[in-house]
Amino acid sequence: MENMICQGCGAVIQTSDPDRPGYTPESALDNEPLLCQRCFRLKHYNDIQDVSMTDDDFLSMVGQIRNKKGLVVHLVDIFDVDGTLIKSLPRIVGDKPVVLAANKMDLLPKSTNRNKLTKWLRTAAKEAGLTVEAVYLISSAKGHGMSNLTEAIEHYRRGKDVYIVGTTNVGKSTFINKLIQRTTGAKDVITTSYFPGTTLGFIEIPLDGNSVLIDTPGIVNRKQMAHYVSDSDLKVITPKKEVKPRVYQLNSEQTLYFGGLARIDFIKGERQSFVCYFSNELAIHRTKLENADKLLNEHRGGLLSPPGPETLQKVPELTKHAFRLDKEKTDIVFPGLGWVTLPEGDITVAAHSPKGVQVSLRKSFT
Numbered sequence: 040m041e042n043m044i045c046q047g048c049g050a051v052i053q054t055s056d057p058d059r060p061g062y063t064p065e066s067a068l069d070n071e072p073l074l075c076q077r078c079f080r081l082k083h084y085n086d087i088q089d090v091s092m093t094d095d096d097f098l099s100m101v102g103q104i105r106n107k108k109g110l111v112v113h114l115v116d117i118f119d120v121d122g123t124l125i126k127s128l129p130r131i132v133g134d135k136p137v138v139l140a141a142n143k144m145d146l147l148p149k150s151t152n153r154n155k156l157t158k159w160l161r162t163a164a165k166e167a168g169l170t171v172e173a174v175y176l177i178s179s180a181k182g183h184g185m186s187n188l189t190e191a192i193e194h195y196r197r198g199k200d201v202y203i204v205g206t207t208n209v210g211k212s213t214f215i216n217k218l219i220q221r222t223t224g225a226k227d228v229i230t231t232s233y234f235p236g237t238t239l240g241f242i243e244i245p246l247d248g249n250s251v252l253i254d255t256p257g258i259v260n261r262k263q264m265a266h267y268v269s270d271s272d273l274k275v276i277t278p279k280k281e282v283k284p285r286v287y288q289l290n291s292e293q294t295l296y297f298g299g300l301a302r303i304d305f306i307k308g309e310r311q312s313f314v315c316y317f318s319n320e321l322a323i324h325r326t327k328l329e330n331a332d333k334l335l336n337e338h339r340g341g342l343l344s345p346p347g348p349e350t351l352q353k354v355p356e357l358t359k360h361a362f363r364l365d366k367e368k369t370d371i372v373f374p375g376l377g378w379v380t381l382p383e384g385d386i387t388v389a390a391h392s393p394k395g396v397q398v399s400l401r402k403s404f405t
């Protein structure tokens with residue numbers, strides 16, 4: 040049994056525990072291609088099954104590459120950089136050179152200043168303790184930026200193996216599928232899906248006679264919003280196309296709700312434009328600050344949704360963080376959901392997000 044690997048996700052095949060990675064009924068062991076039950080269902084019925092894998096399992100699996108030589112390509116989700124940049128990466132992968140690839144660029148408005156964004160990503164990586172050789176902006180779904188990145192990979196790997204590393208849901212499987220298509224023309228060799236935690240085990244793809252490209256399991260970041268919402272709500276909050284910035288001219292003492300999952304209060308300052316970057320399908324509601332709590336209590340799960348009923352069972356209560364901004368244009372980031380850009384000026388705001396999904400500030404790149 041030891042050598043049997045699911046050809047979809049790379050998990051080691053086992054027949055004893057349906058809740059763990061790699062489970063396959065004995066009757067399916069002779070199937071070609073050999074897929075675990077989860078990948079089989081994903082492939083044939085588009086149905087996602089949950090498996091449990093602890094963070095420790097993930098870390099020890101990824102830690103196996105620590106002492107090997109090679110290049111690390113760290114994929115992050117441009118829509119959730121804070122939630123997907125792995126701060127402990129040097130600890131996990133050792134001192135290999137790292138190329139940072141920011142995926143899902145197709146979701147950002149076309150007007151985004153790419154130079155500014157690249158610089159901003161470099162700084163964000165540095166602040167997280169990561170020195171990167173280069174930064175690439177890509178869309179693995181659309182194939183944008185892939186040629187430049189593949190050239191860079193060839194250049195930086197110096198004949199060695201390549202490890203693709205990222206948190207779950209950054210688009211690692213989509214990225215690798217694209218790479219495979221480019222090199223071999225084969226389609227859908229690896230499972231891809233909407234839902235976090237679907238890439239398990241290592242998948243190796245030959246690059247040349249001596250080296251391979253290795254897909255590592257997605258590292259789970261518990262602080263990602265994706266872990267607190269139901270699959271159907273995840274579909275609403277995950278942008279599928281270019282995000283259209285929605286602009287609200289607000290006076291102080293006004294509040295914006297992003298569904299019922301997050302909220303921003305404009306506490307003090309001159310009338311300002313609040314530019315909101317969220318999935319186009321996520322409804323934004325404006326209300327008076329004095330009515331905001333009542334609105335949430337009465338309409339969370341209804342007018343203010345998502346959260347839908349299933350998410351309401353598991354999403355933590357909103358907690359509040361107050362910020363005073365002044366000098367520069369700033370983004371208030373709700374990890375995994377989106378962000379609000381505020382102009383420079385003396386502004387006090389309070390941001391509310393589910394407990395555990397920590398709001399952060401960053402210098403705006405838009």
Ligand code: GDP
Nearest residue numbers: 143178179180208209210211212213231232233
């Ligand atoms: P993995 O968990 O990192 O392997 O991520 P997947 O490849 O399964 O992708 C997670 C989700 O992100 C899926 O819904 C993909 O369709 C989506 N996705 C992946 N790459 C892109 C991209 O370049 N642009 C957009 N808009 N979505 C992407």
